[in-house]
Amino acid sequence: MPTPHEALHTTFGYSDFRGRQAEVIDRVMAGAHTLAVMPTGAGKSLTYQIPALCRPGTGLVISPLIALMHDQVRSATAVGIRAAALTSADDNRDETLARFRAGELDLLYAAPERASTEGFRRLIDRVPLALIAIDEAHCVSEWGHDFRPDYRLLRGLVEAHPEIPRLALTATADRHTRADILAQLDIPDEGLILAGFDRPNIRYAISPRDGLPQQLKALVRDNPGPGIVYATSRDATERLAATLAEAGRPTRAYHAGLDPAVRARNQQAFVASEDMVMCATIAFGMGIDKPDVRFVAHAGLPKSIEAYYQETGRAGRDGDPAVAHLFWGADDFSRARRRIADEVGADRQEGERQRLNALGGLVETAGCRRAVLLRHFGEEPAERCGNCDNCLAPPASIDATEAARKLLSAAFRTEMRFGITHLADVLAGKVSDKIRQFGHDRLSVFGIADAAELKLIKPVARALLARDALRADEFGGLSFGPAARGILKGEVPVAIVKPPPARERKRGSDEEHPHDPLFEALRATRREIAKEAGVPPYVVFHDATLREMAAFRPRSLHALGQISGVGARKLDAYGDAFLAALRAHG
The missing domain is CATH 1.10.150.80 (HRDC domain)
Known part of the structure; x- marks a missing residue:
C-alpha cells in the first residue's frame, strides 16, 4: 500500500500537505480516534481519502446529504479513487454492495439514517474497514447549530467497532459543541485537532438593508464568477433571481417548494456554471462542494454566527479571493426572537438567544469582523485583519446614548404599542391626527429630540433591536428587552457605526486575477x-x-x-x- 505522501503526490498531484492535514492523517494511520475542526477549504476530505488508500479495508464515510455524497464520489472517481454511495437516489445498490463485500471500494458513503440501522451494522461487521469518517460532525451535538437526531445514533455504530479509527470532521464547532462531539463519539480529549477557523481569502462585509435589489445588483456586478444569494423565504428567492437576471448574469432559484426535478436541474446548472448566481434558501449549500464560488450574500439575517460562518464558508473553497456580504434589518432580529419563543424548546431557548445576541455583536461592531468571528470560536486573533469592510474603510463611531435613551423613553411613555415611525414623530414634535387621538402631543417626550438626534433614530432603533434593548412584536410595536434598563439608567453607553462612504469599485476576484x-x-x-x-x-x-x-x-x-x-x-x-x-x- 502507498504511504500518505505517495498517495498525495500520485493520486492528487500535490507535493505537500496543508495546515494540520498531516497531523490528522498520522493519527488515523496509527488507528487513533480523532476530531478535526478545520475551516472549509482546508482539505478535510483528504484526511479520510488518503488513509482509505493507505490502510487495509474500505473507508466508510457518514455524510448528511445525498447531493454532497454524489459530488464527493464524482470528485474521488475523477482522481482514480474507487468510491460509491448507498443512497435512496442510486439505482445501482446491488452493484455497490457487491463491490463493498468484495473489497473493491476505497470509499463508501452513507447517510446517518442508513448507517445507524441494524441491517447496515450487520453488513459492516463482515467487511474490513480502514476507518469510519463522520462528516459535518457538529450535527451530533445538541449544542450545534444544525443538530440532527440521527447523528446521535452513530455512537452505537462506532462503539461496536472500537478497533477501527473514527474521524469526526467539522468546520463549525464552538467549545460546547466540540466537547459534546468528543463525548458522544467517545473520542479522547487528546484526539482534538483544532486547525483554526480563519478563512483569510474571504472578505467579510455587513451593511444595513437600504434598497436591497440595487445593493445586490452592485455586488453581483463587482464580483464575476459563481455566487450564492441566501434569502429568507421561498418567494424572495424567485423575486431576487428575476431582479438579478436584469444585471445580465444567468440566475436560478432554489427552495424546497420547487418541483424536485426543477430543483435538481437548477442545482446541476449552478454546479456546472462558471458565472451563475443562485438565489436560494438555506436548503441549498451543504450539499454543494463547488470550490469556485466567488461570493455569498445574505439578504437577511442567518440564524447564528455558526450558521453564518458555515454559509459564508461556501465561498472561496479553492483558496482564491471571495466575498461574503450580509445585508440586514432591525426587523430580522425581531422575527428571530419570535421564532425562538414560538418554535424552540424551552431547554434550548437560552442558548439560541445567546447565539442571536452574539450575531447582533457581529453586525453592530465598528471593529474587525473577522476578529469577532474568531473570538466567538475561542481564538485570539489580531485586532485588525485587513480584509473586512471595517478594516478596509474604518467607520466613524457616533455616541448615540442620549438618542437611545429618548427613544426608549418614548416607547415607554406610549405604552410600548407603537412602531419606530410613530415614535420618531412624537420625538420630533409632529402633530398628526394619530398623535392627537392618543394624546401623545401631551407627553413629556413630545418634541424633545433635536435635529441631530432625529437623524439617528432609525440606526439607533436598529442597534437597540440587535442588542435586545428593544423588541418588536408581529405588528411592529416596540417594547423593552432585557438590555434596556442599563441604557435608560445611563449605565450602558450606546455607540453606533456611521456607514463608510460607498466606493466606486470594491476589490473583486477580477482585480486579483486580471x-x-x-x-x-x-x-x-x-x-x-x-x-x-x-x-x-x-x-x-x-x-x-x-x-x-x-x-x-x-x-x-x-x-x-x-x-x-x-x-x-x-x-x-x-x-x-x-x-x-x-x-x-x-
Whole structure:
C-alpha cells in the first residue's frame, strides 16, 4: 500500500500537505480516534481519502446529504479513487454492495439514517474497514447549530467497532459543541485537532438593508464568477433571481417548494456554471462542494454566527479571493426572537438567544469582523485583519446614548404599542391626527429630540433591536428587552457605526486575477472536457491549477505532471488536451 505522501503526490498531484492535514492523517494511520475542526477549504476530505488508500479495508464515510455524497464520489472517481454511495437516489445498490463485500471500494458513503440501522451494522461487521469518517460532525451535538437526531445514533455504530479509527470532521464547532462531539463519539480529549477557523481569502462585509435589489445588483456586478444569494423565504428567492437576471448574469432559484426535478436541474446548472448566481434558501449549500464560488450574500439575517460562518464558508473553497456580504434589518432580529419563543424548546431557548445576541455583536461592531468571528470560536486573533469592510474603510463611531435613551423613553411613555415611525414623530414634535387621538402631543417626550438626534433614530432603533434593548412584536410595536434598563439608567453607553462612504469599485476576484488570454483558453479546454465527461469544470481542474499552467507553460507531460493538482489519473486523461492548448498560445 502507498504511504500518505505517495498517495498525495500520485493520486492528487500535490507535493505537500496543508495546515494540520498531516497531523490528522498520522493519527488515523496509527488507528487513533480523532476530531478535526478545520475551516472549509482546508482539505478535510483528504484526511479520510488518503488513509482509505493507505490502510487495509474500505473507508466508510457518514455524510448528511445525498447531493454532497454524489459530488464527493464524482470528485474521488475523477482522481482514480474507487468510491460509491448507498443512497435512496442510486439505482445501482446491488452493484455497490457487491463491490463493498468484495473489497473493491476505497470509499463508501452513507447517510446517518442508513448507517445507524441494524441491517447496515450487520453488513459492516463482515467487511474490513480502514476507518469510519463522520462528516459535518457538529450535527451530533445538541449544542450545534444544525443538530440532527440521527447523528446521535452513530455512537452505537462506532462503539461496536472500537478497533477501527473514527474521524469526526467539522468546520463549525464552538467549545460546547466540540466537547459534546468528543463525548458522544467517545473520542479522547487528546484526539482534538483544532486547525483554526480563519478563512483569510474571504472578505467579510455587513451593511444595513437600504434598497436591497440595487445593493445586490452592485455586488453581483463587482464580483464575476459563481455566487450564492441566501434569502429568507421561498418567494424572495424567485423575486431576487428575476431582479438579478436584469444585471445580465444567468440566475436560478432554489427552495424546497420547487418541483424536485426543477430543483435538481437548477442545482446541476449552478454546479456546472462558471458565472451563475443562485438565489436560494438555506436548503441549498451543504450539499454543494463547488470550490469556485466567488461570493455569498445574505439578504437577511442567518440564524447564528455558526450558521453564518458555515454559509459564508461556501465561498472561496479553492483558496482564491471571495466575498461574503450580509445585508440586514432591525426587523430580522425581531422575527428571530419570535421564532425562538414560538418554535424552540424551552431547554434550548437560552442558548439560541445567546447565539442571536452574539450575531447582533457581529453586525453592530465598528471593529474587525473577522476578529469577532474568531473570538466567538475561542481564538485570539489580531485586532485588525485587513480584509473586512471595517478594516478596509474604518467607520466613524457616533455616541448615540442620549438618542437611545429618548427613544426608549418614548416607547415607554406610549405604552410600548407603537412602531419606530410613530415614535420618531412624537420625538420630533409632529402633530398628526394619530398623535392627537392618543394624546401623545401631551407627553413629556413630545418634541424633545433635536435635529441631530432625529437623524439617528432609525440606526439607533436598529442597534437597540440587535442588542435586545428593544423588541418588536408581529405588528411592529416596540417594547423593552432585557438590555434596556442599563441604557435608560445611563449605565450602558450606546455607540453606533456611521456607514463608510460607498466606493466606486470594491476589490473583486477580477482585480486579483486580471484577464489572461492563455488562462481563458485553458478554461475553454476545461469546459469542453467537462461537457464531454458530464462533470462540472472544477472536477477536471481548479482555477488555481490552470493559473499555474498559464504561468509556467509546461511543454511536456512530465512538466505538466509537476503542476500542483495534476495527479497521475488526470495527467493521463487530460494531459494531451491541455498541452495542445498551451502550445497553441506559443
